[in-house]
Amino acid sequence: EGYCSPSGPIESTHCLYETVESLNKKLFPTIHELVSYPFFKHYKVDLYKECPFWHENGFCMNRNCGVEEANEDDIPEKWRAKALSEIKVSSAGDEGVSGCYFKEQDFCYVEDDADQNGQYIDLTLNPERFTGYAGDSAHNVWRAIYEENCFGLSEASLSSSSSSEKTTKIADTVLGAGGISKSNDGQVPGWGFSKLSEGWGTEMVKHPSAASASEVELCEEKKVYYRVVSGLHASISIHICADYLDQSTGEWSPNLECFIQRLATHPERLSNVYFNAVLLLRAVARAAPYLRAYDIATAPTIGLGVKSGRESDRLSKQRFNEILDLASQDEMNKGFDEGDFFRSEDAPILKEQFKTHFRNVSRIMDCVGCDKCRLWGKLQVSGIGTALKILFELDDKALDPKINPDLLQRSEVVALFNTLHRISESLAAVEEFRQIYAAHQKEE
Ligand code: FAD
Numbered sequence: 001e002g003y004c005s006p007s008g009p010i011e012s013t014h015c016l017y018e019t020v021e022s023l024n025k026k027l028f029p030t031i032h033e034l035v036s037y038p039f040f041k042h043y044k045v046d047l048y049k050e051c052p053f054w055h056e057n058g059f060c061m062n063r064n065c066g067v068e069e070a071n072e073d074d075i076p077e078k079w080r081a082k083a084l085s086e087i088k089v090s091s092a093g094d095e096g097v098s099g100c101y102f103k104e105q106d107f108c109y110v111e112d113d114a115d116q117n118g119q120y121i122d123l124t125l126n127p128e129r130f131t132g133y134a135g136d137s138a139h140n141v142w143r144a145i146y147e148e149n150c151f152g153l154s155e156a157s158l159s160s161s162s163s164s165e166k167t168t169k170i171a172d173t174v175l176g177a178g179g180i181s182k183s184n185d186g187q188v189p190g191w192g193f194s195k196l197s198e199g200w201g202t203e204m205v206k207h208p209s210a211a212s213a214s215e216v217e218l219c220e221e222k223k224v225y226y227r228v229v230s231g232l233h234a235s236i237s238i239h240i241c242a243d244y245l246d247q248s249t250g251e252w253s254p255n256l257e258c259f260i261q262r263l264a265t266h267p268e269r270l271s272n273v274y275f276n277a278v279l280l281l282r283a284v285a286r287a288a289p290y291l292r293a294y295d296i297a298t299a300p301t302i303g304l305g306v307k308s309g310r311e312s313d314r315l316s317k318q319r320f321n322e323i324l325d326l327a328s329q330d331e332m333n334k335g336f337d338e339g340d341f342f343r344s345e346d347a348p349i350l351k352e353q354f355k356t357h358f359r360n361v362s363r364i365m366d367c368v369g370c371d372k373c374r375l376w377g378k379l380q381v382s383g384i385g386t387a388l389k390i391l392f393e394l395d396d397k398a399l400d401p402k403i404n405p406d407l408l409q410r411s412e413v414v415a416l417f418n419t420l421h422r423i424s425e426s427l428a429a430v431e432e433f434r435q436i437y438a439a440h441q442k443e444e
Pocket residue numbers: 128129130131132133134135138139141142157158159198199200203229230231233234235236237240269368372373374376377
C-alpha cells in the first residue's frame with residue numbers, strides 16, 4: 001500500500017502513471033470541450049517576429065504549415081475595448097532583444113491581448129498535427145532549446161537509429177498490456193533503456209550508469225528544465241504521429257510506425273509527458289482559488305447573441321470548475337512538490353538561471369520555420385511558463401483573487417489550459433496507440 005501512495009517526485013513511483021492515466025479519462029473529454037468555448041479558443045499572438053538568434057530562411061511553404069486567423073467579428077467586444085484602453089508598447093523594459101520584455105515574475109514572454117502586433121487565432125481551426133516541417137531548420141531549433149539547459153551538455157548530435165530487433169522488443173514493453181507503467185524488468189519507465197535512446201547527449205542524463213558523476217548530481221531544478229522541454233518535444237511528436245498525413249493517399253490517420261520510432265522506443269520521453277501533466281495539474285490546483293474567481297464569460301450584453309452566449313458561458317464555467325476540482329484531487333498533489341525546488345542556498349541564483357533559460361526558449365520559438373508549429377510552440381511555452389510562475393513565484397497571498405485580481409492575464413490563462421489540453425490529448429493518444437498495437441499484434 002505504501003508503494004502506491006506516492007509522495008516524492010514523479011520518477012520515484014510507478015503508480016503515479018496509473019493515477020495520471022485514470023484521471024485523464026475524465027480530464028480529457030472535459031478539457032476538450034472547454035477549449036472549444038470562445039474564451040479559450042481565441043489566442044492573440046505575434047507570429048511574425050524576427051528570429052533573434054540566427055538568420056532563419058527555412059520557411060515551410062507547405063499548406064499544412066499555414067495558420068488560419070480568427071474572424072475579427074467573433075472577438076468579444078470587451079477584449080477589444082480593454083486592449084484599446086491599455087495599448088502596450090512592446091519594447092518597454094527591453095532586455096536587449098527588440099520586441100521582447102519580461103516582467104520580473106515571468107518565465108517567458110507573455111503574449112498579450114493589448115499587443116498591437118498580434119493576430120487573433122481561432123485555435124480550433126488549427127489543429128496541432130503533422131505539417132511536414134522537418135530537416136535542418138527544425139533540428140536547429142530543438143538543438144538550441146536543449147543547449148539552453150543548465151547541464152552544460154552542448155555536444156548534441158543527432159541520434160543514431162536503433163536496430164529493428166531491439167525496437168520491437170522495447171515497443172512490446174511500452175505498448176503491451178499494462179502499458180508504460182509496467183516495464184518487463186519492473187523498472188520505472190525511462191530507467192532501463194538508455195543505450196537505445198542516445199541522442200543529443202542530453203537524454204542519457206536520465207540513467208545513472210550512463211552519466212558521469214557530475215551529471216548524476218544534477219540538482220532537481222536542472223532536471224526539471226530538461227524534463228519539461230523533453231516532455232513538450234515528446235508531446236508534439238505524439239500529435240504528429242497521431243494525426244499523420246499519408247502523402248501518397250492524402251489521408252490523415254494515426255501512424256503506429258512513427259509512434260514506435262519516436263516514442264515507444266524511448267520510454268523516458270513518454271515519462272516526461274506524464275511529468276508535464278503533473279506539473280501543469282499541480283499549477284492549476286495551486287491557482288484554483290484564484291481561477292474560480294476568474295471572469296471567463298464572453299456573452300455580449302446586447303444584441304442577438306445574448307441568450308446563446310449566456311448558455312455557452314454557463315457550460316464553459318461548469319467545465320472549468322470540473323477541471324479545477326479534478327486537478328485539486330488529493331492524489332495529484334502528491335506527484336510533484338514545488339516545495340522541493342529552489343530551496344537550497346543557491347536557490348535565488350538557480351531560479352534566475354532557470355528563468356533566463358526558459359525565457360530564451362520563448363525567443364527561440366520565433367525561429368521555428370512553420371507558422372502552425374510556431375503557434376503551438378509559443379502557446380505551450382507560455383502555458384508552461386505560466387505554470388512555473390504559479391508554482392515558483394507566487395505565494396498564497398499573491399494568488400488571492402481579492403488582493404490581486406489582475407494577477408494573470410487572459411492570454412496566460414488561455415495558454416495554461418490549452419497546454420494542459422495538448423498534454424492530456426497526448427496521453428489519450430498513447431492509450432489509442434496501445435490499442436492499435438494490440439490489434440496489430442493479433443493480426444500477425
Ligand atoms: P526531431 O523530433 O526533430 O528530434 C531531433 C532529435 O532530438 C532526435 O533525433 C532525438 O535525438 C532528440 N529527441 C527527439 N525527441 C526527444 C525528446 N522527447 N526528448 C529528448 N530528445 C529528443 N512538425 C509537425 O509535423 N507538426 C508540428 O506541429 C510541429 N511542431 C513543431 C514545433 C517546434 C517548436 C519545433 C522545433 C518543431 C516542430 N515540428 C512539427 C517538427 C518536428 O518536431 C520534428 O522536428 C520533425 O518531425 C523531424 O523529426 P525528427 O524525426 O527528425 O526528430
